[in-house]
Amino acid sequence: MLDVIGERDAPPRFKDLQAATGLPKGTLARLLNTLVLFRLIRHEESDSTYRLGHRFFELAHRVWESIDLRGAAGPVLDRLAEETRETVALCVIEGDEILYTDQRTRGGALGFRIEIGRRAPLHCTAGGKALLAFAAPHEQRALLDRIDLRSFTDSTITSEEALVADLALTRARGYAISLSEHVEGTSSVAAPIFDHTGRPVAAMGVFGPSARLSTDHLHTTGRDLMAATRQISGNVGAAPVNITSYQRPSRSIDDPVECVLPWGAHLAEGPVWSGRDGRLYWVDILAPSVNRFDPETRSNEERRMPRLVGAVSERRSGGLVAFTQDGLEGLDFETGTLTPLVDPEADIPENRFNDGKCDPLGRIWGGTMCLDASRATGALYRIDADRRWTSMSSGYMVANGLDWSPDGRTFYFVDSAAGHIYAxxxxxxxxxxxxRRLFAKIPPSEGRPDGITVDREGCLWCAVWDGWAVRRYAPDGRLLRTVRLPVPRPTSVTLGGPDLKTLFVTSARVRLPSRMLAEAPFSGGIFALQVDVPGLPGNSYAG
Structure with a gap:
């Protein structure tokens, strides 16, 4: 009876249940009355239907609480230890520290050993930072107030401001890294395990000598670790999450696309062509860094940033402005100095700006998103030259690319999670x-729309995340052209070069497993393609 009620597309009535079960009227009535009595089903008087009861929620919680996390994680620990040939450990938060509850060691005599039952600090271990980063805001605040930010090595983060920035970076990329922060000469990477409510209940990390676990190796391991912890999370009731790329299209690359900068960025984004500098500015959101690329010499200058940077734009008064996790800030590229200007979402610490661009009158527009893209808390803002801001639209999961038609009468805006380009x-x-109206939609099987740019004919170029391509759409939304790329995750596009006829494409390697990176080694690089129709001159912020 419970199966019949629970698996129906719509709540059944008495006659529906009688038809489905073939039970006599009296027997069916007694069964239903008994199930209602024990709160396993409920009867809705308004429409005379039967539905599963609230007792199931109570029983479900008992199921989750009784799950053996060590048992669920054990096979994955064994596999990762064999694959990495390092120590793999499971940890949980206990008070204001982490407690290691299980481990597997394959590091040999030079490996890093962790005893089950050992405790360690939250702020300087990969497992601790992974759990801190994904904790609810009030829980994170309570833990930060309790922990002692004392130094263990010269690399330990002891400033709360720096730690909070590192936790935001961890949440955005999905895993935490510790580079000799707890034990000198030992590095680690860890990712969280979630329960059915989305709460982080444990973290799993890989530990080993820094000589073997280079920064690049840690990031590659982190992406594989995320896939493993998602598997464990699914075993303990969390909703499944796909973090891998879609399969590579069978069609070969027939366009003259060139990787002009094989940089290996985590999440290259926001390309902006500077006519006054003859350079391409771009950001690596997860480094985090702002970069300046010279197409003539193929040289790239990198400026590391103290916090996440989603986009940059030129400033009429000189220099740049940057959208960061702290709002709009002035940026001196030569020194890497950030100067706060305005923060429309100062009361939403879990959000960050993801993309931005200036309109012809010098106002800057930017879209926000939750750090881990887990909720539709993103919005679109306009910031005027006097730094006054206005919320223009809201309710987005991943607010993304934006641009204007050549005549300035149409504004385009991307919601990547929905797969929509709006006009x-x-x-x-x-x-x-x-x-708002729908301009174009990309089905999930073909990828997700990301950054965009509009050319002089009013056609819109769009990078397709997980689509191995960029697309060009006519002003009426018709797909005109698809350019195949050798990487699965192109992120954004802009038209630059002396004649504005070079299409620059940024890309990402974030959350791509090692097997995918082996197939697409130029992921995280910048690509260029010569096109026939030039772009429009870039705009600068008037503030």
Whole structure:
């Protein structure tokens, strides 16, 4: 009876249950009355239907609480230890420390050994930082207030501001890294395990000598570790999450696409062509860094940032402005100095700006998203030259690329999670948006729309995340051209070069497992393609 009620597309009535079970009326009535009595089902008087009861929630919680996390993680620990030939350990938060509850060691005599039952600090271990980063805001705040940010090595983070920035970076990329922060000469990487409510209940990490676990090796291991912890999370009731790329299209690359900068960025984004510098500015959100690339010499200058940076734009008064996790900030590229300007989401610490661009009148527009893209808390903002800001649209999971038509009458905006490119009627003088309409939709099986740029004919170029391609759409939304790329995750596009006829494409390697990186080794690089129709000159922030 419970199966019949629970598996129906719509709540059944008495006659539906009688038809489905073939039971006599009296027997069916007695069964239903008994199930209602024990709260296993409930009867809705309003429409005379039967539904599963609240007792199932109570029983479900007991199932989750009784799951043996060590048992669920054991086979994965064994596999990872064999694959990495290092120590793999499971840990949970106990008070204001982490407690190691299980481990497997394959590191040999030069490996890092962890005893089950050993405790360690939260702030300088990969497992501790992974659990801190994904904790609910009030829980994270309570833990930060309790822990002692004392130094263990010269690399230990002892500033709360720096730790909070590192936790934001951890949440955005999905795993934490410790480079000799707890034990000198030992590095580690860890990813969280979630329960059915989405709460981090444990972390699993790989530990070993820094000489063997280089930074690049840790990031590669981190991406594989995420796949493993997602598997364990699914075993203990969490909703499954796909973090791998879609299969590579069978069609070969027939366009003259060149990797002009094989940089290996985690999440290269926000390409901006500077006509005054003759350079391409771009960001690596998860480094985090701002970069300046010279196409003539193929040289790249990198400036490391103290916090996440989603996009940059030129400033009319000189220098740059950057959208960071702390809002809009001035940026001196030569020194790497950030100067706070305005933060529209100062009261939403779990959000960050993801993309931004200036309109022809010098106002800057930017979209926000939750650090781990887990909730639709993103919004679109307009920031005027006097730094006053206005929320223009909200309710987005991953607010992304934006641009304007050549005549300034249409504004385009991407919601990557929904797979939608939207178009709005736009009033340039007032900076206001008309009703939103769907311009183009990319099915999940073909990838997700990401960064965009509009050319002089009004056609829209779009990078397709997990689509191994960029696309060009006509002003009416028709797909005109698909350019195949040798990487699964192109992130954004812009038109630059002396004649604005070079399409620059950024890409990412974040969350790609090692097997995919072996197939697409240029992931995280910058690509270039010569096109026939030039782009539009870039705009600068007037503030």
């Amino acid at each position: 709005f009627d736009f009033d340039m003088a007032s900076g206001t948006l008309g009703p």
